[in-house]
Amino acid sequence: IHPGYIWTPQTENYLRDLGTLEQEKAKALSRHPIGFLGEPNDIAYMVLYLASDESKFVTGSEMVVDGGYLAV
Incomplete structure (x- = not known):
């Protein structure tokens, strides 16, 4: 799983x-x-998805969860 910017206290402190x-934050x-x-x-x-039966046929995937950050 490759997360993008996730709003956490650490991200808030980094941006500050x-x-x-x-x-x-606007940037x-x-x-x-x-x-x-x-x-x-x-x-x-x-x-949760990867731990569920719904992902039973998923193998060797990189899941990018970044709100489209890498697409820009």
């Missing part, structure tokens, strides 16, 4: 260290075509 939190948001930053549950749901 770069400059004004509001400006840095990060502008790089996400989906229009928002991920939350820890977004990663947890991918883990």
